[in-house]
Structures are given as C-alpha cells and as structure tokens.
Amino acid sequence: MSAVVGQDGAPARDPARDPQRTSFGRSFTSPLYVGSALNPINSSIIATALVPIAAHLHVPVGATAVLVSSLYLASAVAQPTAGKLAEVLGPRRIFLSGIVLVLLGGLVGGLGQNLATLTVARVLIGIGTSAGFPCAMVMIRRRAEQAGLETPPGGVLGGLAIAGMATAAIGPPIGGLLVGAAGWRWAFFINLPVTAIALLMALRWLPQDPALDRADSTFRRIADRIDLTGILGFAVSMTALVVLLMGLPRIGWTALAVFVVVAIPTVVWELRRPAPFFDFRELAANGALARTYLRQALTLLGVYTVMYGMTEWMEAAHGFSTVTAGLLLLPMGAVSALLSRPLASRNLVRGPLVAAALTMVLGSGGIMLLGSHSPAIALVLVSLVFGVTSATTTVGNQTALYLAAPPDRIGTASGLFRTFGYLGTITSAVIGSIVFRHGASDHGLHTLGLVLVAAGVAVLLLTVLDRRLMTRQADRGTGTPNRAGAPADHAPAATAAQATTCKENHA
Numbered sequence: 001m002s003a004v005v006g007q008d009g010a011p012a013r014d015p016a017r018d019p020q021r022t023s024f025g026r027s028f029t030s031p032l033y034v035g036s037a038l039n040p041i042n043s044s045i046i047a048t049a050l051v052p053i054a055a056h057l058h059v060p061v062g063a064t065a066v067l068v069s070s071l072y073l074a075s076a077v078a079q080p081t082a083g084k085l086a087e088v089l090g091p092r093r094i095f096l097s098g099i100v101l102v103l104l105g106g107l108v109g110g111l112g113q114n115l116a117t118l119t120v121a122r123v124l125i126g127i128g129t130s131a132g133f134p135c136a137m138v139m140i141r142r143r144a145e146q147a148g149l150e151t152p153p154g155g156v157l158g159g160l161a162i163a164g165m166a167t168a169a170i171g172p173p174i175g176g177l178l179v180g181a182a183g184w185r186w187a188f189f190i191n192l193p194v195t196a197i198a199l200l201m202a203l204r205w206l207p208q209d210p211a212l213d214r215a216d217s218t219f220r221r222i223a224d225r226i227d228l229t230g231i232l233g234f235a236v237s238m239t240a241l242v243v244l245l246m247g248l249p250r251i252g253w254t255a256l257a258v259f260v261v262v263a264i265p266t267v268v269w270e271l272r273r274p275a276p277f278f279d280f281r282e283l284a285a286n287g288a289l290a291r292t293y294l295r296q297a298l299t300l301l302g303v304y305t306v307m308y309g310m311t312e313w314m315e316a317a318h319g320f321s322t323v324t325a326g327l328l329l330l331p332m333g334a335v336s337a338l339l340s341r342p343l344a345s346r347n348l349v350r351g352p353l354v355a356a357a358l359t360m361v362l363g364s365g366g367i368m369l370l371g372s373h374s375p376a377i378a379l380v381l382v383s384l385v386f387g388v389t390s391a392t393t394t395v396g397n398q399t400a401l402y403l404a405a406p407p408d409r410i411g412t413a414s415g416l417f418r419t420f421g422y423l424g425t426i427t428s429a430v431i432g433s434i435v436f437r438h439g440a441s442d443h444g445l446h447t448l449g450l451v452l453v454a455a456g457v458a459v460l461l462l463t464v465l466d467r468r469l470m471t472r473q474a475d476r477g478t479g480t481p482n483r484a485g486a487p488a489d490h491a492p493a494a495t496a497a498q499a500t501t502c503k504e505n506h507a
Contacts, residue, residue, distance in 0.1 A: 074126030090209025098131025106191025158344025176326020
C-alpha cells in the first residue's frame with residue numbers, strides 16, 4: 001500500500017494517528033468538563049433561591065448570604081488543596097472523591113430543614129466541586145506530555161473555559177427556572193442527577209492513577225508530601241481573611257487578629273520548606289503567574305457583581321420576578337459559551353485579555369446609565385457585554401496559567417487560580433452588601449458601576465503594560481503556543497525533574 005502524501009510531497013498526517021485526536025477524544029474530556037462545571041454552576045445557581053429560602057425558613061434575607069459565602073470560602077481553601085492532593089495521590093482518585101461529596105451535599109441541602117443544615121450542605125458542595133478544575137488540569141497536562149504535545153489542542157482548554165466560567169453565567173437562569181417551577185430545594189437536588197452522570201463517565205473513561213507505593217501511602221508520608229501544616233495554615237488564614245472581608249465596612253478585629261497570628265508563621269514555615277504548599281518564592285519569581293492571578297480576581301469581581309448585584313437590583317428595584325431576572329441574564333451565559341471555544345482554539349492570550357478589560361470598562365459604564373425605569377433590552381445589552389468579558393478573560397487567563405505554571409505544580413497552581421478568582425467574587429459580594437445596605441436602589445447600582453470601571457481600568461493596565469504577554473505568540477499552523485517567547489520571569493524551582501520535563505517538552 002502506498003503512503004499518502006500531501007501537496008508538498010511530505011507524508012500526510014493520518015487523522016487516526018493524530019495525537020491530538022487520539023489523546024483528547026470526547027471520552028477523556030467529557031467527564032472533565034462536567035466535573036469542572038459543578039463548582040461555577042453551584043456558586044451562582046443559589047442566587048435566585050435566596051429570597052424563597054429566607055421566606056420558607058422565616059429568616060431575614062441577609063442571613064441567607066452565608067449560603068453564598070460558605071461555598072466561596074470552602075472553595076477558596078479546597079481548590080489548591082485538591083490540586084496538591086491530585087499531584088501526590090492521583091487526579092482520578094481526587095476527582096471521584098469530589099463528585100461523591102457533591103452528591104452528598106446535594107442530598108443534605110435538598111432535605112435540609114434549617115439554615116445551619118443548608119450551610120453544611122454548601123460547604124460539602126464547595127469542597128467536592130473544588131476537585132474538578134485542578135484535577136482536570138493535572139490530567140490534561142499529563143496526557144499532553146504523554147502524547148508529545150507542548151500544550152493540548154486549543155479546543156480542550158476552550159472546553160474547560162466554557163465549563164469553568166460560561167456555565168457560571170447560566171447558573172442564575174437555571175436557578176430561576178428551577179426555583180420558579182419546583183421550589184428552592186432543587187437548587188440543591190439538581191446535583192443528584194448531574195453528579196450521577198459525572199461519576200459514571202469518570203469511572204468508565206478516565207485513566208487509572210498509578211498504584212501508590214506502600215511506603216508513600218502512610219498518613220505521615222502523605223502529610224509530609226502535601227505539606228499538611230502549610231495547608232492548615234493556609235486554610236485558617238484564608239478563613240479569617242474571608243470573614244474579615246465579609247464583615248466590611250465594619251472591621252472584625254477578631255478575624256484580623258487571627259489572620260495576622262496565623263498568616264505570619266505560615267509564611268515563615270512555607271519559606272523554609274523545600275517543597276511548600278504555597279511557594280512564595282516561586283510566585284515572586286514567576287511574575288507572569290502572579291499577574292494572571294491578579295487579573296482573574298479583578299475581572300471576576302466585575303462578572304459576579306453583574307450576576308449577583310444586578311439580579312438583586314432587578315428583583316428589588318425594577319420589580320422583576322425571580323424567573324424573569326434569571327432569564328434576562330441568560331444571553332450573558334449564551335454569549336460567554338459561544339465565544340469561549342472559538343477564542344480558545346488558537347490558545348491566544350493577550351488579545352482576549354485586552355478584549356476582556358475593554359468590555360469590562362464598557363459594561364461598567366453601561367451599568368452607571370441604567371435605572372429602575374430602563375427597558376429590559378437595556379439590561380440584556382449590558383449583560384451581553386459582560387458575557388464577552390466572561391469568555392475572553394477565562395480563555396486568556398486560563399491559557400496564561402497553563403503556560404506560566406510549572407508542569408509538576410499545575411494542580412496547585414490551577415487551584416490557586418480559582419482561589420484568587422473567588423477572592424474577587426467574595427469582594428464583589430462585599431461591595432454589593434455595602435452599596436445595597438439600605439436596599440437595592442439606582443444610586444447603589446451606579447456606585448457599583450463606578451467601582452467596576454476602576455477595576456476594569458486596573459485590568460486594562462495590567463494587560464497592556466505587561467511586556468511578557470507581548471512575547472507570547474501562537475503558532476498559526478498548529479495553534480500551539482510558542483514557548484520560545486515565554487516570559488523571562490517564569491523561573492520555577494530548578495529541580496532535576498523539572499529540567500528533564502522541560503527538555504522533553506521542547507524536544
């Protein structure tokens with residue numbers, strides 16, 4: 001049989017043997033996408049259920065804010081922890097464990113009879129859903145290395161972008177429909193069928209983790225490898241910081257004291273560790289990664305302010321029902337989902353990030369022009385602009401993360417990426433509670449818009465003044481980023497294992 005040749009006389013690539021097709025087929029990526037979508041959907045689906053929950057449990061609406069903050073707090077701590085566990089124990093094991101926790105949380109919340117039980121359920125869901133994204137990034141990185149690819153096909157990261165951010169935008173519409181049709185308990189029960197599907201797909205299609213060595217599987221050895229002391233210090237520090245933020249504008253002196261007392265020795269401990277959980281030296285040396293975290297936090301501050309702040313304002317000031325408010329934000333999720341995949345197909349970084357910053361400034365200015373008598377179409381148009389922001393920031397920052405993170409720490413780095421995003425989200429809730437403390441009004445909405453304009457300008461400056469982003473060019477032939485132009489400040493710890501990995505990746 002004669003070999004197939006291309007027009008230039010070179011052997012044509014056999015699609016059946018294309019490593020991009022054989023390594024990243026739907027059977028591998030589908031469970032990763034579903035698992036990664038669980039956290040953003042659960043983080044936003046509760047938005048339209050807070051008022052009905054308060055009415056059913058006979059508590060003030062403000063008291064239900066704990067259902068939002070508890071999941072954010074649990075996720076902020078659990079995301080990098082899950083990433084570290086995936087690196088050490090195996091991503092498939094941690095991925096499956098997370099899905100089981102989400103299923104349990106959905107059951108507990110759906111059957112809960114008081115606010116405390118619902119809060120426990122949200123914590124379980126937050127911890128469980130936190131395994132999806134970092135575990136997916138670890139598996140994708142390892143699969144790409146096995147296939148001899150420097151980066152996965154753009155469509156793979158694009159799928160994660162849709163699962164990771166675009167699905168968050170459709171949370172309020174889904175929640176509005178579920179709450180309006182079946183009651184608030186379905187904001188929890190929806191997890192049961194979804195996790196059952198995710199569990200079956202993961203068990204059937206995800207590759208098995210390597211067997212653990214008996215000597216490395218003892219509790220003491222695992223605790224040392226994952227830096228359990230550092231994780232606990234990080235968890236307590238992050239909890240105190242979130243409690244402090246959620247209490248603003250009043251300063252919680254107890255939370256501040258706990259943060260200082262715990263954070264300082266934790267930093268000292270991490271600086272002395274040879275393989276720390278939170279590598280401060282690496283983050284200081286790797287400016288590209290640090291700026292990616294900061295851009296993600298500031299941009300999600302804007303996106304989630306729209307999803308939560310505008311939803312509250314539409315219901316309270318504009319008089320829309322829960323279902324209507326959710327449906328008005330549906331185009332935002334649709335635009336985000338439609339744009340994410342084609343934008344990610346080229347693994348671009350700088351272009352999408354510039355677009356994210358510009359649309360955030362534009363959309364924030366649009367918020368300042370809205371009022372309680374504005375037509376519904378005006379609200380939809382503003383949300384559409386933020387749909388573009390959502391898609392472009394997720395695509396650009398996620399690709400920047402993949403390029404900047406050390407290969408052997410991609411799980412922890414991915415978790416910290418989500419943690420910084422949640423800090424932005426938590427800050428958006430704090431700002432919303434401050435400006436709407438006397439009720440959701442037009443004045444409060446305009447104040448939100450002004451804050452978001454400032455945040456958008458900061459993101460724009462972080463992007464256009466970042467020379468390192470300008471060196472990241474995509475190979476137009478393959479869609480694979482060219483690492484020859486990688487940032488010079490990307491300087492992970494120079495261990496022998498990493499040096500070997502880098503050589504293999506550049507081969």
